[in-house]
Amino acid sequence: MLVTISCTRPVGAEWPATDLGYLLHKNPSRRQTFEQSYGVAHVLYPEARDDRCTVALLLEIDPVRLVRGKSKGTPDFSLGQYVNDRPYAASSLLSVAISTVFGSALHGRCAQRPELAETPLDLRIELPAVPCKGGPEYAERVFAPLGWTVVATPLPLDPAFPEWGDSHYVRIELTGTLRLADALAHLYVLLPVLDGSKHYWLDAAEIDKLLRFGEGWLTGHPEREWITRRYLTRRHTLVRTALARLAELDDAAPEELDAIEVDADDAADTAAEATGDAAAGSDGDAAESAETEEHAPSLAVLRRAAVHRAVLATGASRVLDLGCGQGALLLELATDRAFGEIVGIDVSMRELKIAARRVRRLPEWQARRVTVRQGALTYTDASLKGYDAAVLMEVIEHVDATRLKALEQAVFGAAAPGAVVVTTPNSEFNVRYDGLAAGAFRHSDHRFEWTRAEFADWALRVGAAYGYAVRFEPVGPVDVEVGASTQMAVFTRNNGFTENHDGDEKGAA
Known part of the structure; x- marks a missing residue:
């Protein structure tokens, strides 16, 4: 099992290509060996020049180690565990x-x-043999949207007998300009996706790994549902939880996500879970109920629609999207001619570049009304003053609690738009997410997640301090016990509210 990663030094760069060794923490001048539970991993450098450097990761798989401790009586014991493609195929x-x-x-x-x-590097990755039962086009479908140029060549079953046709293995060559961390994350997630199986115990922790290493690219990937199902080997409960958590982070285009493709095994699992009986996989009502659930709009779609309605109801024409990320809400608002100016603000240049690229793909009448620029929400910015409405959609939970007051002053005090729409997760609803441990947050970057009472306390306090009336709305299906998954507050500025000379606001006499 082999993968090679080559880095070519760009023209004019002052650093040598051998600095790849610094990034990998592996010295190009020597070979290193690492014991694994299933064999031995070797790291070596076939070439190490100033203009080009290649590292190879070679795995020697011991099939016996993979099944050590399993008896012949276990359900998964078979000769195939000893005679298989694992020593050779990625x-x-x-x-x-x-x-x-x-x-x-x-x-x-x-x-x-x-x-x-x-720094994005000029990279070339070669994988001599990758299991890919969908054929070369599947490799293209998963890697190309991430910025890779993909060459996937099917391998023959036997070169001596071409009439036998091709095997389900492909040779993959990827070239692109990406950060090394991003390239490795793509391999980490997508190699088992193409293979369609995992060779170790699978539990809810795999969801966190998927979200961690898919951060920044999986939510907007056109094949994200398929990738999620394959990565989690069609464990339907895990897949549903992963997709729900991805929806929380969704930065895809504002149209409804494609319905999740459910295969026969998934449908049977869903029906069984819906009835609480494994034998109920053929029950028509349960299957219909599961299908309806899977085809419902995602929470991200519902959330954007709710924010759109709330901003529209304020009568706003000039709107700020604070913490706009990759621009999903910007694209949603751009479709509405009621908004004459839409400005997206985010601290991340990487996110803004993606948002700007998406805006450029809009029809001209939409794109000309949208601009994006960098800014930090915890610092006052005079250019943000005077807008009709501002949106903080799934933003405040990413701010350290100690910095919330600075955000409040910057948004409600300094910018002081006519209305502010805020959404944030309802932590009470977390018990409805299978596989999310008690007390855990929906995303690793969340600093906190509030109950409905905690959110209401915060919103009412901020409204009173800065002169806004507040109303609350649930977003998404409402559970009678724990409410909706997302909670939304709509702040409307009191016209009689004024500001004193010290910068503290007070009610007008």
Whole structure:
């Protein structure tokens, strides 16, 4: 099992290509060996020149180690566990090796060259044999949207007998200009996706891994549902939870997400869960109920629609999307001629570049009304003053609690739009997400998640301090016990509210 990663130094760059060794924390001048639970991983550099450097990760798989401790009486015991393609074909075992051998690079950490860790590099990745039963086009479908140029060549069953046709293995070559951490994350997630199986125990922790290493690209990927199902090997409960959490982070285009494609095994599992009986997989009512659930609009779609309605109801024409991310709400609002100016603000230049690219693809009459620019929401910005409405959609939970007052002053005090729409997760609803541990947050970057009472206390306090009336709305289906998954507050500025000379606001006499 082999993967090679080559880095070519750009013309005019002052650093040598061998600095790839710094990013990988592996010296190009020597070979290194790492013991794995299933074999041995070797790291070596076939070439290490100033203009080009190639690292190879070679796995020697011991099939016996994979089944050690299992008896012949176990359900998964078979001769196939000893005679298989695992020593040769890139699979989830290679993903495990990437995470253990190149762990620092995968997480984007490099103390010696931190600036290089954030720099897109000219990379070429070669995988001699990858299981891909869907054929070369599946490799193209998953890697190409991420910025890779993909060459996937099917391997023959036997070169001596061409009439036998091609095998389900492909040779994959990827070229592109990406951060090394992003490239490794793509391999980590997508190799087991193409293979369609995982060679180790699968539990709810795999959802966190998927969201962690899919951050920044999976939510907007056109094949995200298929990727999620394959990564979680069609474990339907895990898949539903993962897709629900992805919807919380959704930055895809504003149209409704495609219905989740459910295969026969998934449908049977869903029906069984709906009736509480594994034998109920053929029950028509349960299957119909499951199908209806799967085809319902995602929470992200419902949330954007709710925010759109709320902003429209304020009569706003000039709107700020504060913390706009990759621009999903911007695209939603741009379709409405009621909004004459829409401005997206975000601290991340990477997110803004994606948002700007999406805006450029809009029809001209929509794109000319939308602008995006960088800004930090915890600092006052005079250019934001005077807008009719501002939106903080799934933003405040990403702000440290100690910085919330600064955000309040910057948005409600300094910018002081006519209306502010805020959405945030309802932590009470988390018990309805299968696989989310008690007390855990829906996303690793959340600093907090509030109950409905906590959100109401915060909103009413801010409204009173800065002169806004507040009303609350649930977003998404409402559970009678724990409410809706998302909670929304709509702040409307009191016209009689004035500001004193010290900058503190007070009611007008």
